[in-house]
Amino acid sequence: MDVxxxxQRRQNMQAIRAKDTGIEKTIRRIVWRLGYRYRLNSKSVIGRPDLAFISRRKAIFVHxxxxxxxxGCRLTTTPKTNPEKWQKKFTANIARDTLVQQKLQEAGWKSLVIWECEIKDRAALTERLQAFLSES
Ligand SMILES: [Zn+2]
Structure with a gap:
């Protein structure tokens, strides 16, 4: 039963979105400190990545x-109300993400997905970002 x-559900969803934004800010800060400059949500890049490095043809998505x-993540829960409706939404999200990755690759871009839960280990995250951005 849904309580x-x-x-309340709407407010919860807003809180989740706000949290996403916090993650994006953290990633931006790390990347900036590493010395890389980027474009935010550039419409000229396939899939409008959170961070785009145009001349390097690299994109970072914060998911x-x-x-x-x-x-396999503990944050990947499914609401008890209208599970079919949610499932449909999730399936569409995954399909869109997969298509974006595929199209970027075809266009000669490299992309990196950073998951929300990865933010907990700042050192590992910084290392991953550095490795992705420095690789030619
Ligand atoms: Zn996760």
């Missing part, structure tokens, strides 16, 4: 584990 009203369905 949340639709208003919330819930919305983008991080496999």
């Amino acid at each position: 949340l009203t639709s208003e 919330g584990c819930f919305w983008h369905r991080h496999p």
Whole structure:
């Protein structure tokens, strides 16, 4: 049984989105400190990545584990209300993500997905970002 009203549910979803934004900011800060400059949500790049490095042809996507369905992650829950509706939404998200990755690759771009839960280990995250950005 669902214990949340639709208003509470809406507020929860907003909180999740706000959290996503916090992750993006953290990633931006790390990348900036590493000395890389980027374009934010550039419409000229396939899939409008969170961070785009145009001349390097590299893109970073910051994915919330819930919305983008991080496999095996404890944040990848499914709401009890309208599971079919949610499943449909999730399936569409995954299909879109996969298509974007594929199209970027075809266009000669490299892309990196950072998951929300990876933010906990700042050192490992910084290392991953550095490795991705420095590789030619
Ligand atoms: Zn996760």
